[in-house]
Amino acid sequence: MSVAELKERHIAATATVNALRERLKQKRTLLLDTDGSSSCYSHFAGYARSQGRTPVSFGPTDLVCCRILQGHTGKVYSLDWTPEKNRIVSASQDGRLIVWNALTSQKTHAIKLPCAWVMTCAFSPNGQSVACGGLDSVCSIFNLNSPVDKDGNLPVSRMLSGHKGYVSSCQYVPDEDTHLITSSGDQTCVLWDVTTGQRLSVFGGEFPSGHTADVLSVSINGSNSKMFVSGSCDATARLWDTRIASRAVRTFHGHEGDVNTVKFFPDGQRFGTGSGDGTCRLFDMRTGHQLQVYHQQHAAADGEVPHVTSIAFSISGRLLFAAYSNNDCYVWDTLVAKVVLNLRSLQNSHEGRITCLGLSADGSALCTGSWDKNLKIWAFGGDRREI
Amino acid sequence: MASPTRSSSPVPSLPPPRPKSPPQYPDLYGKRRELLKVQMLEREIGFLEEELKSLEGLQPASRRCKEVHDFLMANPDPLIPTNRKIRRSHRFWKWLCGKSCFNFSWICCCFSGCSLRLSMPSCCNCCPSMKCWFCRWPRCHWPRCSWPSCTWPSCTWPSCTWPSCTWPRCACLRCTCPHCTCIHCHCPHCHLPTCCCCYFCCCLEKPSCGQCCTLPSLSCPDCDPCSGCTCSCPKCTKVCHCSNCTKTCCSPCYLC
Numbered sequence: 001m002s003v004a005e006l007k008e009r010h011i012a013a014t015a016t017v018n019a020l021r022e023r024l025k026q027k028r029t030l031l032l033d034t035d036g037s038s039s040c041y042s043h044f045a046g047y048a049r050s051q052g053r054t055p056v057s058f059g060p061t062d063l064v065c066c067r068i069l070q071g072h073t074g075k076v077y078s079l080d081w082t083p084e085k086n087r088i089v090s091a092s093q094d095g096r097l098i099v100w101n102a103l104t105s106q107k108t109h110a111i112k113l114p115c116a117w118v119m120t121c122a123f124s125p126n127g128q129s130v131a132c133g134g135l136d137s138v139c140s141i142f143n144l145n146s147p148v149d150k151d152g153n154l155p156v157s158r159m160l161s162g163h164k165g166y167v168s169s170c171q172y173v174p175d176e177d178t179h180l181i182t183s184s185g186d187q188t189c190v191l192w193d194v195t196t197g198q199r200l201s202v203f204g205g206e207f208p209s210g211h212t213a214d215v216l217s218v219s220i221n222g223s224n225s226k227m228f229v230s231g232s233c234d235a236t237a238r239l240w241d242t243r244i245a246s247r248a249v250r251t252f253h254g255h256e257g258d259v260n261t262v263k264f265f266p267d268g269q270r271f272g273t274g275s276g277d278g279t280c281r282l283f284d285m286r287t288g289h290q291l292q293v294y295h296q297q298h299a300a301a302d303g304e305v306p307h308v309t310s311i312a313f314s315i316s317g318r319l320l321f322a323a324y325s326n327n328d329c330y331v332w333d334t335l336v337a338k339v340v341l342n343l344r345s346l347q348n349s350h351e352g353r354i355t356c357l358g359l360s361a362d363g364s365a366l367c368t369g370s371w372d373k374n375l376k377i378w379a380f381g382g383d384r385r386e387i
Numbered sequence: 388m389a390s391p392t393r394s395s396s397p398v399p400s401l402p403p404p405r406p407k408s409p410p411q412y413p414d415l416y417g418k419r420r421e422l423l424k425v426q427m428l429e430r431e432i433g434f435l436e437e438e439l440k441s442l443e444g445l446q447p448a449s450r451r452c453k454e455v456h457d458f459l460m461a462n463p464d465p466l467i468p469t470n471r472k473i474r475r476s477h478r479f480w481k482w483l484c485g486k487s488c489f490n491f492s493w494i495c496c497c498f499s500g501c502s503l504r505l506s507m508p509s510c511c512n513c514c515p516s517m518k519c520w521f522c523r524w525p526r527c528h529w530p531r532c533s534w535p536s537c538t539w540p541s542c543t544w545p546s547c548t549w550p551s552c553t554w555p556r557c558a559c560l561r562c563t564c565p566h567c568t569c570i571h572c573h574c575p576h577c578h579l580p581t582c583c584c585c586y587f588c589c590c591l592e593k594p595s596c597g598q599c600c601t602l603p604s605l606s607c608p609d610c611d612p613c614s615g616c617t618c619s620c621p622k623c624t625k626v627c628h629c630s631n632c633t634k635t636c637c638s639p640c641y642l643c
Contacts, residue, residue: 006421013428020435027439031447047452056467063466209427209434247434267458270451282455288438289448291455316464317455335459364465380466 025253031289044282044292045337055338056318058331063341064381065348066365068374069100071107076369078120079356082127083174086360088367089130090375091121097132099144102360102367102377111142111154120169124177129157129194131180133167139182141194160192162199169217173242174225181228181242183215189230191242201245203230204238209247211238217261223268227285231259237273239285252283254290261310266317274308280322282334294320294332296339310356315363323354329368343368343378350376 001009074093081088086102095116099109117135124130133139139160149155165185173179173191179200183189188210189203204210213233221227227249231237235255238248257276264271265282270291274280280294306326313320313334320332321343327350329343343349352371359366366378463469 001422003418003421006418006425009425010421010428013425013432016432017428017435020432020439024435024439024442027442031442031445044448044452044455047449048456051456053456058468062468209430250438265455266462267455270455284448284451287445287448287451289451291448291451314464314466316459316462316467318459318462318464318467335456362465366466380468 021253028289031287045335048335053335055333055336056340058341060346061381063331063343063346063378065346065376066379066381067102067105067377068348069098069102069105069376070374071098071110072096072373072375074373075352075355075371076373076375077118077355078132079358079367079369079375080122080130081358081360081367082123083125083361085127086365087123087127088358088375089121089123090356090369091118091132091134092373093118097121097130097142099130100375102365109144109154114140114156120167122170122172122180124172125175126177129177131170131172131194133160133170133182135166137161137163137166137184137186139163139167139170139180139192158194158197160190160194160197160199162190163188165214168215171218171220171228173220174222176225181218181220183218183230185214187211187213187215187232189215189218189228189240191245201242203240203245203248211236213258216258219262219264219271221264221268221285222266229262229264229271229285231262231273231275233258235259235275235277237262237271237283250285250288252288252290254281254283254293255279257307260308263311263313266313266315272311272313272320274311274322276307278305278307278324280308280311280320280332292334292337294322294334294337296330309353312357312359312366314359314366321357321359321366323357323368325353327353329354329357348376350374 069088069090072090072092072094074095076090076092078091079088081102087108088100088102090098090100092098093116095113095118097109097111097113097118098107099111100106101108111130113132113134115134115136115138118132119134121130121132128145129141129143131139131141140156141158141160142154143157144154146154146157160180160182163182163184163186165187167182167184169183171181173181178194180192180194181189182192186205188205190199191201191203192198193200204215211230211232211234215230215232217231219229221229226242227239228242229237229239235253235257237252237255237259239250239252241249252273255273255275255277257278259273259275261274262271263273269286270282270284272280272282278295281290282292282294283290306324306328308322308324310323311320318334319340320334321329322332323329327344329350330339331341331343332338333340343354350368350370350372354368354370356369357366364379367375368378369375
């Protein structure tokens with residue numbers, strides 16, 4: 001076959017792909033039968049309204065900043081809680097990881113990184129190790145119990161090399177201290193064996209098919225750790241089965257911009273996304289339905305739509321915390337799709353953009369990290385009404 | 388000078404030179420790439436047709452919405468205001484915990500240095516959970532703490548490093564880039580680069596344009612002579628805002 005014929009086949013195949021995607025989109029729209037309206041924003045919320053549900057009501061002092069973790073000298077880019085105890089690891093533009101005791105605000109470790117351009121960090125399930133990655137395209141592992149070297153620095157215990165682009169996000173597989181998943185600017189996600197440093201599986205890349213642009217975020221299903229979701233600059237989220245690297249289980253379309261952040265819903269059957277198009281969305285993992293879009297106009301003098309930088313669900317799933325590039329941090333009532341609070345309006349709020357969010361394991365506290373170099377912990381400080 | 392004599396046999400005339408066009412080599416590399424692209428698209432068509440088929444018997448979204456709704460209504464949330472009954476016996480502890488919360492049953496307050504000799508209850512109704520975020524107790528490092536006179540955050544316990552902490556003790560200066568607030572550190576022991584480290588600043592929403600920039604490159608107009616490079620990637624639309632940059636390149640300042 002000649003190159004010219006191949007090019008014709010390429011054009012025809014592209015047209016077929018676009019037509020099939022359009023048919024899929026229309027069929028899915030027909031399956032969104034919740035409130036009978038043609039709005040694409042109100043499916044789940046419409047159902048909740050039909051059940052008579054009202055939004056959560058927060059008083060002005062219900063959610064309070066109870067800790068300020070100061071110590072970084074650069075913007076904070078990532079944070080992660082330990083699964084059991086109240087410790088936090090944070091990564092900053094100052095080229096350090098800090099491990100904090102969240103209750104006492106004490107720093108237990110300050111790790112100077114071999115590459116200052118760190119973008120992500122994560123705690124191992126047993127809390128004994130931390131992982132980080134960034135523009136060096138490597139995921140570095142530090143054992144917190146290792147002796148420091150002669151310069152007083154904690155040595156790298158393992159380097160996970162293989163990505164051909166920056167490491168944007170990393171997460172340990174729940175209950176498995178030896179396995180970790182990373183996402184990268186090379187359009188792939190990788191499952192690693194931390195003890196050997198080997199890549200066990202590569203998800204995406206040119207062959208096999210996967211994301212077609214930088215992958216920015218991963219989230220592993222807490223109820224079924226064989227499944228994880230990734231979000232990408234190709235405006236899609238993809239669901240993967242770690243046992244099948246050849247193709248994504250499902251691709252979720254809908255966003256109109258980069259999918260900057262993904263997070264599984266607490267029931268393990270749904271997941272949320274946050275995007276450069278300014279919306280958060282709730283997708284059903286098994287059916288692919290887009291159940292809800294969380295979108296609200298922000299007050300912006302220049303009319304620019306702020307993009308979503310990070311999301312987190314409360315332990316019940318009722319609250320969705322979403323940080324935006326304009327320094328807002330909305331608290332959404334996921335049931336009725338209403339903004340019930342903006343952390344930016346509270347006392348002691350951050351002075352800069354919030355880049356990362358995370359809930360403690362017991363759901364009693366939210367930690368936020370910001371360009372203002374601080375981390376802050378928020379908890380419920382209101383009176384529970386007594387009867 | 389005598390003229391040259393002519394030869395008797397005629398000299399055949401040579402045809403004029405005709406330079407040939409270079410031979411047409413088959414563009415194997417281009418064909419192979421095109422074939423791969425077509426194969427990927429055809430594979431994608433297969434996946435999409437499978438997905439269309441799978442929608443045939445799919446439950447409508449309302450079923451899924453009901454599942455989510457029931458899940459949300461079934462589970463309590465420590466961050467959400469609720470109504471709650473309290474028992475009479477807990478009201479004393481609630482009064483006591485008005486200022487501080489004794490929510491750590493493993494810390495006994497019967498130490499002789501403590502003015503309040505009370506054993507703590509195992510739970511406290513003024514706190515949302517067993518790990519009280521509003522308890523000032525753990526900040527005072529007992530037994531040196533002289534509670535209740537310890538006035539955190541000014542605790543002087545030797546190992547307390549808040550808020551007077553000067554770690555990491557680098558004499559850092561501000562970057563000259565007008566758009567970012569990154570650190571320009573001169574500390575000889577610090578591994579921070581000595582140039583603008585705004586790899587993630589406002590002039591760049593994502594770490595790189597994956598099409599044209601190769602990472603990482605530490606040169607910066609602050610410290611390297613500017614070579615006036617031009618980015619040839621047609622898709623890259625970035626503009627360097629660093630005040631020291633004189634490049635026409637569209638790559639951000641830390642990459643060129």
